[in-house]
Amino acid sequence: MPTEPQPITFSQLTHRAGLVVDPDGADADVMDFVARFEDDDEPVTAIEDVEQRIAEAAGALDPEGESGALQVTAAVATYLAFRRDETDDDPDEIVRLAVRAEFHDDPPPPVAAWLELNGVDA
Numbered sequence: 001m002p003t004e005p006q007p008i009t010f011s012q013l014t015h016r017a018g019l020v021v022d023p024d025g026a027d028a029d030v031m032d033f034v035a036r037f038e039d040d041d042e043p044v045t046a047i048e049d050v051e052q053r054i055a056e057a058a059g060a061l062d063p064e065g066e067s068g069a070l071q072v073t074a075a076v077a078t079y080l081a082f083r084r085d086e087t088d089d090d091p092d093e094i095v096r097l098a099v100r101a102e103f104h105d106d107p108p109p110p111v112a113a114w115l116e117l118n119g120v121d122a
Contacts, residue, residue, distance in 0.1 A: 007043040008084050010050075014040075017077035020091040021069055029070040032061050050081045068114030075102035075111075095120050 018025075018034035025031055036057050044050060058074035065071060072095060079098035080087050086094060099107055099115065099122040107115065107122060115122050 007045055008087065010040040010042050010044055010047060010053075011037050013044050013080055013084075013087070014054075014077050016087050017073050017080060020076050020094050021073040023091070027067075027069045029061055029067040030073050033057060033070055033073055036061075044081050044084065047081075051078050054078050054081070065108060066110055068108075068110035068112075068117075071108065071111050072099065072114055075099055078102060092120050096122050 014034050014037040018030050021027075022030040047053060054074050054077050058070055061067075062070045075098040076094055079094065079101050083097075086097075095115075095118075099111065099120075103111060103122075
């Protein structure tokens with residue numbers, strides 16, 4: 001008898017967002033963001049204001065919004081919180097959709113620079 005998949009936890013969600021943006025774990029800001037939630041095993045669906053939790057963490061780590069990688073990671077985490085069915089999709093496609101959802105057609109300069117550096121067309 002098949003069982004239902006376990007709901008994704010906030011820790012798993014932020015970990016996936018970190019892997020999408022920084023698969024090698026080389027960016028300290030992204031790794032700090034992921035580490036902040038490593039023990040948060042609450043299901044994403046149980047979090048009352050997931051967008052705020054993500055934004056507050058990103059703001060605490062990068063108050064000036066200078067880290068394009070961190071801003072993209074926060075956008076990906078927010079996107080995946082609402083599109084949990086897409087967590088295993090192609091990383092570049094996830095980034096494209098997340099950046100469009102978060103910044104529309106006007107990503108801030110650090111995000112635009114990160115996208116260009118990583119060859120992602122948003």
